[in-house]
Amino acid sequence: MKTRKNAKVLMATAIVLSTTLLFVGCGTNTTKEIEPDVIKEETSSNKSLVIENDVKEQSQDKDTTNGNDVVDNQKEPAENTSIYDYILTQYSDMVQNDFYINLRDSDNYDSSFGEDIGLEIRTHKQDIYYTFYDIDGNGTMELIIAGGENGVSNPTFSPWNYDLYGYDGTNVVHIFPEMSFGYRTNFSLYENGVIEVFYSSSAAESGVDFYRIGTDGFTPELIDSFTTVSHLEGDEPVFTYSQNGNEITEEEYNANIQSYEIALTTLNWIQIQ
Numbered sequence: 001m002k003t004r005k006n007a008k009v010l011m012a013t014a015i016v017l018s019t020t021l022l023f024v025g026c027g028t029n030t031t032k033e034i035e036p037d038v039i040k041e042e043t044s045s046n047k048s049l050v051i052e053n054d055v056k057e058q059s060q061d062k063d064t065t066n067g068n069d070v071v072d073n074q075k076e077p078a079e080n081t082s083i084y085d086y087i088l089t090q091y092s093d094m095v096q097n098d099f100y101i102n103l104r105d106s107d108n109y110d111s112s113f114g115e116d117i118g119l120e121i122r123t124h125k126q127d128i129y130y131t132f133y134d135i136d137g138n139g140t141m142e143l144i145i146a147g148g149e150n151g152v153s154n155p156t157f158s159p160w161n162y163d164l165y166g167y168d169g170t171n172v173v174h175i176f177p178e179m180s181f182g183y184r185t186n187f188s189l190y191e192n193g194v195i196e197v198f199y200s201s202s203a204a205e206s207g208v209d210f211y212r213i214g215t216d217g218f219t220p221e222l223i224d225s226f227t228t229v230s231h232l233e234g235d236e237p238v239f240t241y242s243q244n245g246n247e248i249t250e251e252e253y254n255a256n257i258q259s260y261e262i263a264l265t266t267l268n269w270i271q272i273q
Contacts, residue, residue, distance in 0.1 A: 090114025
């Protein structure tokens, strides 16, 4: 809870500073620390992936807090995660080829990346991690990709989430196909099945949206939306807070957001090599 609260405090502070200083904004990230495992790519023709350590099963009890059902996400064994192998192969190839830095000035640079790799994760070389987690408790694991530079053995390790993949029964799909996660937009996962997407769309506007995965198991459904907009009156920034388009007080804004932030999901990251 403290980590996510700090994220939004930093984002709000950025808006104040950016509004005063000709509107320049930024963001930050939150995800729990974990233990390292490693994934390596075989040198066979089909580039199959060998996972050296099994993903650890997690178990959560069912509870109800502030009207949000806490889903027992890991009670039953989830579906085989091998459906995501070809996605992980694309990231492994990127890492092994040093993010294709040697092709940066060539016409082949963009096409070198796998088609399922998001745009923002390509921007600078970093350690890449993945984990599986059954967000909605339907027995099918989702794949989460993250990046970080201080290593999972570091107590302060907090990776930056870059993508979230699901399975529609036939194909692997992006849970948020229209979003590019990274510097200005990111997400956190909560044990109650809520996905929090926080963003700074401009120097003067930021927001937090809350989603659940729909009954089809892969389509995100918006359950609440909050925005903060600022403008200058003289030299002083003035803030307007809203929930689903309706203006509310700052106190209501903070309290309503916190009602969704029950407990961050602890994720066991595995480094891609």
